[in-house]
Amino acid sequence: MDQRQITACDEDGRLYPIGKLDAHRRGVRHLAISVFVVSAGEVLLQRRAAGKYHSPGLWANTCCSHPDWGETLADCAHRRLAEEMGLRLTLRGAGIMDYRADVGGGLVENEHVHLFFAECDARRVTIRPDPDEVSEHRWVSVASLDREIDALPQAFTPWLRIYMARAEETGIAQLRCQRARR
Template sequence: MSERLITAIDERGGVYPVGKLEAHRRALPHLAISVFVFRGGQTLLQRRAPGKYHSPGQWANACCSHPDWQEAIATCAARRLREEMGLELPLRPAAVMDYRAEVGGGLVENERVHFFAADWPTPAPTVAPDPEEVDAYRWVDVTTLREEVAMNPDAFTPWLRIYLARAGETGIERLRASG
């Protein structure tokens, strides 16, 4: 099986296909998506499955991934939320932010991440995570999440810690909530 191709970004802002693992090994800038699901003041977290090639067992937001080469960003966000968490929800695009984070094993996320937010509907759907992707999930209010990250940062993915620290850049007002 060949390596999945994602969208890398060159120094002039152009895009080109690159293997997903190669992008992380070489710290190449690449496109990403990040989805936050809210139920009132709570956000949905997932704990990454133990078999993930980086950041296994760490808590992250509802869904994070990379668009396949030539896949539309919004299409990727909806697809990966469905594949990872079994959820089909209307997604609202938010902001775009660049960040870089070491994720262990010599791998680096160097992402231009497109944020999306969704509200938990009534009637509530069933969360049905793919065990290859997600080990567990839970709801937590943003204030408690910030406290947990401060007390035990290694339990959370580097990107979630960055999103919380730079919440104003995500375009998701509820991440800025402090009580």
Template structure:
């Protein structure tokens, strides 16, 4: 995995400036990100991050998350990472942007301004081909079952995914 990616960080005046991704996580700099949620009806496709990921390895997260490269659009980033991580593309609907900060272990933190994207699909017709360097497992889950699992074993889920579940309990955006 290339950890030396340049991403857009956000200055105090709201302007964007380029920063190395790991520097943003070490220093807790506010930066841009995307989160994708793929649904089949009310069931959400979730992924368990590969154990070797630089943070939160082995934890469950929403369908896909990433950072746009410097000068890459949020839409292009969401589409690119869905394909890179899970091996498929879908038409994505853009939703609101949220901000959060969370420790992700190993002395790293996320301080992100995240634009949410979603898609609806018939899971029977979706071929999922996870990249093993990115994803250990995928599965479909209802919001109710997801809340029960997070309550029973929060350590199994990424901090940002838990934040999304608190802010959007039914996983409905806008």
């Protein structure tokens, strides 16, 4: 089990280190990153590996993680995108949001999440996922993803469902608009 120290944040915005598993067991608010890699109106999804300690086998956005204590959010986003998906792309900040979600097994994600986007040409990138993190990946249009989540929500992580439901905050709404204009 991962005993890394991640970054918790109290109601006043003060940061302090906490064990990753401890934060999830106690539902402590902590910093997180979420990355969406997009290409021509499609989003790169990953299916979480079966060995993940929460939400195994569920579809999620391209990459999600928690900065290590003392690590910047941008550094974490770049590091985890490379580690999980084997991608090194230019990221841009896309907003900040808070959410709380039960992820099963008595664990809670209580996240102050910084969202990042990267655009690429899906035909020109080579995705090399870490099999300990990702069991499979695929590109999907935002409209198809909306339909899939409506039809089978339990196949997707709680946070991806939240991101899609709060599309204005995550920047996903812009992808819906871009696709509609094409």
